[in-house]
Amino acid sequence: MAATTDAVLAFLVAAAIAWLLVPYAERLAFRIGAIDMPKERGLHDKPMPRLSGLAIFAGIEVAGWIWLPSDGESRSILLGAAAIAVVGVIDDVRGLPALPKLLGQIGAALIPVLAGVRVDNLTLPFVGGFELGWLAYPLTVLGIVAVVNVINFIDGVDGLAAGVCTIAAISLAVIALSLERNSAGVLAALTAGGALGFLRHGFPPASSFMGDTGSNLLGYLLATASVQGALKTNAVVALVFPLVVLAVPILDTGFVVAKRLKYRQPIYQADTWHFHHRMAAIGFSQRRTLAYLYGWTLALAALALALRFVPYSDNHGHFNALWTAVMVAFGLLAVATSVYLVYVLEILKLRRGRLNPETGEIEAITLEEAEESRRET
Numbered sequence: 001m002a003a004t005t006d007a008v009l010a011f012l013v014a015a016a017i018a019w020l021l022v023p024y025a026e027r028l029a030f031r032i033g034a035i036d037m038p039k040e041r042g043l044h045d046k047p048m049p050r051l052s053g054l055a056i057f058a059g060i061e062v063a064g065w066i067w068l069p070s071d072g073e074s075r076s077i078l079l080g081a082a083a084i085a086v087v088g089v090i091d092d093v094r095g096l097p098a099l100p101k102l103l104g105q106i107g108a109a110l111i112p113v114l115a116g117v118r119v120d121n122l123t124l125p126f127v128g129g130f131e132l133g134w135l136a137y138p139l140t141v142l143g144i145v146a147v148v149n150v151i152n153f154i155d156g157v158d159g160l161a162a163g164v165c166t167i168a169a170i171s172l173a174v175i176a177l178s179l180e181r182n183s184a185g186v187l188a189a190l191t192a193g194g195a196l197g198f199l200r201h202g203f204p205p206a207s208s209f210m211g212d213t214g215s216n217l218l219g220y221l222l223a224t225a226s227v228q229g230a231l232k233t234n235a236v237v238a239l240v241f242p243l244v245v246l247a248v249p250i251l252d253t254g255f256v257v258a259k260r261l262k263y264r265q266p267i268y269q270a271d272t273w274h275f276h277h278r279m280a281a282i283g284f285s286q287r288r289t290l291a292y293l294y295g296w297t298l299a300l301a302a303l304a305l306a307l308r309f310v311p312y313s314d315n316h317g318h319f320n321a322l323w324t325a326v327m328v329a330f331g332l333l334a335v336a337t338s339v340y341l342v343y344v345l346e347i348l349k350l351r352r353g354r355l356n357p358e359t360g361e362i363e364a365i366t367l368e369e370a371e372e373s374r375r376e377t
Contacts, residue, residue: 013193017063017197022055035049049209080110120132151164165192181228244303293341
């Protein structure tokens, strides 16, 4: 009960501080020139300050130093948060090439990993548990950096990254607290608070962007909370929780990276292949895009929570018919939502296309054009 109270208080304080400080971060951004100018692939038509991630950082650090345990792991997570926020600030103000940015993310991730925030063993369905040994270090760093970039990739429309992170972090907090991973529960809760505090200003029409300062920070915190809260337990479905909760940004990143590899473009090169760009292309407003993607995230988060709390099995191969039906209903809801968004709304278009070398965009072509191109080559 005490851990739940700490989590709620940390959430509220992080949210309040982020909410109150965003206007000051906006002024600072205008003063030092950290401005996102309108561009062809963007979805805004006026200059936007992009340092509001500093407000999120302030809320998270204050709440963290008060309510997280005074141990080495918690201190290392907060220090790593400061490090990755510095990388984000430099990128937002000056712009960083892909390699220095990646090295900065790896350096920040190493701080908690070296202090013990890592996955030393893993339990998988039908495989059982096994020790990772020295692989625990690079694999955990890789996982943290991957989530950092997954969140960074979806931060392309007002309120999307902040809203998805709020939903994901609340879900992870509930799961972690139920597993008595109290530090992770509090960490996830204050992460949700920081994201929600910014969302008050970041929801369309937004007054500012969180920038890489905010998206990198939120991704880092979600990853470390996942490691502490689920992956370090012996639960059979430990790996499933973060994967399901973060499925929408993971799928978005996977789709975009696959497209870039297919058309032999650098995976770090910006483009208009993200889910929110696809939805804008078929006429969705920013708010409608958010409603659909929030709904998708909520459906998947509900599935993750159901996997944790619905007593459909006694873990010995015996299933309760009623609770199994409830579990199936949650699964069908998640699948139906995913199918609807992916196919009906053409997030993944099953049409042929070709790369325009001048714009870097994929242009739809007819089957006849595709066949003629095949014969010519």
